[in-house]
Amino acid sequence: MDMMIAVILTIMTAATPLLLAALGELVVERSGVLNLGVEGMMVMGAVCGFGAALMTGSPWLGLFASIAAGMFMSLLFGFLTLSLVSNQVATGLALTLLGLGLSGQIGESFVGQPGVKLPNYDGFDPLIPFAILLAWGVSWFLFKTKAGLVVRAVGNSHASAHAMGYHVIRVRYLCVLFGGACAGLAGGYLSLVYTPQWIENMTSGRGWIALALVVFASWRPWRTVAGAYLFGAISILAFTVQTFAWGIPSQFLSMLPYLVTIIALVVISGNRMLTRANTPACLGQPFVPDR
Amino acid sequence: MRLVLEKRAEQSVRMAILSPFIALALTVIAGGIIFALRGLNPFEALYVYFIEPLTQDWAREQLIVKAAPLILIGSGLAVCYTANVWNIGAEGQFVIGALLAGMIPVYFPAWQSPDVMVVMLALGIIGGMAWGAIPAFLKIRxxxxxxxxxxxxxxxxxxxxxxxVRGPWRDPQGFNFPKTVNFAGWQLLPKWGEIHMGALFALIASIVLAVVMWRMLKGFELRVLGSAPRAGRFAGFSSERATLFCFLLSGGLAGLAGASDVMGVSGQLQTPYAPNYGFVAIIVAFLGRLNPIGVIFAGLLLALSYIGGESAQVSLGISDKIAxxxxxxxxxxxxxxxxxxxxxxRIESGRAAQTRAAG
Structure with a gap:
């Protein structure tokens, strides 16, 4: 029984950073913006959160620093793609490359230092329920409030939303900032909860998996929860199998999350009904208000 | 105060040429600020980083060695991105190219004839193409x-x-280091100083691609599909075929870059192997304005950023991660x-924006 609880807890801690980042990106994409820089924002959140917690001794301040770092990065992205209408795909890639580079530089002196761990209750940390609560909040916001309707309108037809008098760019800026905050927090979770230390490139593709999760969940918050927990379970499975050592080389088990991501994308994308109904129609398209 | 974009009647040719240089100037300024923040004399640091390597022979050779894979991969990616096909996994195609080329010395260490070099390079290309074909197939199907x-x-x-490299292919006489046997003789690329034949491949690839993109129907097709997919479809161009073509092309070039890198530089496979060329080549493609000839210059410049990082590490005592x-x-x-x-x-003041809105 205890074993069972331990396994479930590890699945939850593996799923939570994916869930946080994916929920943020979900809102961003619902507003019609494709931010491929999740990995970069996340890794910056991880390093800044770790550093702030180390300096102040408070993991909570660390989490705030993570959020701030993620938002700062997303603001860069927003300025380029929204104010300067640069290519969103390329800018997202740039954000990831910049984040990975900057975090390596910032975190140079943090390598090998013992981190500050967020307090938890028998391994159950407060961010696990927070992430689920956030899914509920995002779902409620997008589908039950007027502001959420505006976000979806901006994402589905920016020209009509603009004609109705909504500030397309302002709405998108806010969504991008929210996405940055979530990705930053997800990064902070990695360096303050999941493995409380700083390792270069410690996000190891989780930002990209979060992006895939949004597609997998066909832009629906609750499906994102299910997807994140499924991925969490799979990555834990890899660890468990490794400890039982069935003669499978560890590298193949480490590949598993990435292979599963590819398979999940294939299965979901092949199903046109599911994706087409929910894909924001203006996803990735730049908008310049004409006057 | 707000930023207002006014669409130009047509693309500004002057800006198309100037923009990479403006970007470069801004990067150098930002670099100076970063050095200053770290308590270094920015001018001295920038000199060490960007100029000093160019004054030394070994560094000039290294520049070309590092630029070769960047140009090979970058020119393929430039074609991809022009056609709106987003291959960002060139690093993987590069690694597989190196792996397949390395297969020959591992399994046939005694094979020595000019054929073996050709076979290894071909295997590198095939490996990169195969690895690139996977996302293309998944996209199309x-x-x-x-x-x-x-x-x-x-x-x-x-x-x-x-x-x-850690397991089945490890060199039994390698004192347990995670590496394969050393390549020998014809399994290595010919070199001039440190510069290996990969540089020649890079030059040829970018010139050929420039001709394809600007003088041949295929290039026109890719450009149309990239800038106006609907028009392309009406013209009978297949975006599926273009996707496959782009992935095979860029994957093959990345694979060739990987094969040349292990056959020309390290002469063995060793892990971890992540020179990051596949990702930096994305920057090369954009700095070269998605033009295969521009990619040559961009590749040299990004290679300088690698070398500058090393020289900064030696002379300034800061980590080469700054690169x-x-x-x-x-x-x-x-x-x-x-x-x-x-x-x-244009930057408008708040008042001007209001009067505009009212009028």
Whole structure:
């Protein structure tokens, strides 16, 4: 029984950073913006959160620093793609490359230092329920409030939303900032909860998996929860199998999350009904208000 | 106060030429600020980073050695991105190319004739093409997003490489180091000083691609599909075929780069193997304005950022990780400056914006 609880807890801690980042990106994409820089924002959140917690001794301040770092990065992205209408795909890639580079530089002196761990209750940390609560909040916001309707309108037809008098760019800026905050927090979770230390490139593709999760969940918050927990379970499975050592080389088990991501994308994308109904129609398209 | 973009009647030719240079200037300024923040004399540091390597013979050779894979991969990616096909997994295709080329010395260490070099290079190309074909196939058959699948395959390729080189392919006489046997004789590329034949491949590839893109129907097709997909479809161009073509091309070039790198530089496979060329080549493609000839210059410049990082580490005592920061900042400025080609930027005061709205 205890074993069972331990396994479930590890699945939850593996799923939570994916869930946080994916929920943020979900809102961003619902507003019609494709931010491929999740990995970069996340890794910056991880390093800044770790550093702030180390300096102040408070993991909570660390989490705030993570959020701030993620938002700062997303603001860069927003300025380029929204104010300067640069290519969103390329800018997202740039954000990831910049984040990975900057975090390596910032975190140079943090390598090998013992981190500050967020307090938890028998391994159950407060961010696990927070992430689920956030899914509920995002779902409620997008589908039950007027502001959420505006976000979806901006994402589905920016020209009509603009004609109705909504500030397309302002709405998108806010969504991008929210996405940055979530990705930053997800990064902070990695360096303050999941493995409380700083390792270069410690996000190891989780930002990209979060992006895939949004597609997998066909832009629906609750499906994102299910997807994140499924991925969490799979990555834990890899660890468990490794400890039982069935003669499978560890590298193949480490590949598993990435292979599963590819398979999940294939299965979901092949199903046109599911994706087409929910894909924001203006996803990735730049908008310049004409006057 | 707000930023207003005014669409130009047509692309500004002046800005198209100037924008990479503006981006470069801004990056150098940003670099100076970063050095100053770290308590270094910015001018001296910038000199050490960007100029000093060019004054030394070994560094000039290293520049070309490092530029070769960047140009090979970058010119393929430039074609991809022109056609709006987003292969960002070149790093994986590069690693698989190196792996397949390395297979020959591992299994046939005694094979020595000019053939073996050709076979190894060909295997590198085939490996890169095969690895690139996966996201293309998944995109065409299942419309799975090629950005995500090609990136995921980078991790898969790296773990595959790691497993083979630590496990079945490890050199039995290698004192347990995670590396394969040393390549020998015809299994290595001919060299002039440190510069190996990969540099020649890079030059040929970018010139051929420039001709294809600007003088042949295929290039026209790819450009149309990239800038106006609907028009392309009406003209009878198939975007599926273009996707496959782009992935095979860029994958093959990345594979060739990987094969040349292990056959020309290290002469063995060793893990971890992540020179990051596949990702930096994305920056090269954009800095070269997606033009294969521009990619040559961009590749040399990004190679300088690697060498500068090393020279900064030696002379200034700062980590060569600073190179990655410069590379990231550079891509940001390139993308920002590209806006100037299509738009005129004006800063309006709040009042002017209001009167405009009222009028």
């Amino acid at each position: 299942f419309s799975a997003n090629e950005i995500l699948t090609s990136l995921m395959l980078v991790y898969v390729a790296q773990y595959l490489f790691d497993w083979l 990655k920061v410069f590379q990231g900042i550079l891509l940001f400025f390139i993308l920002a400056c590209d806006t100037l080609i299509l738009y005129r930027i």
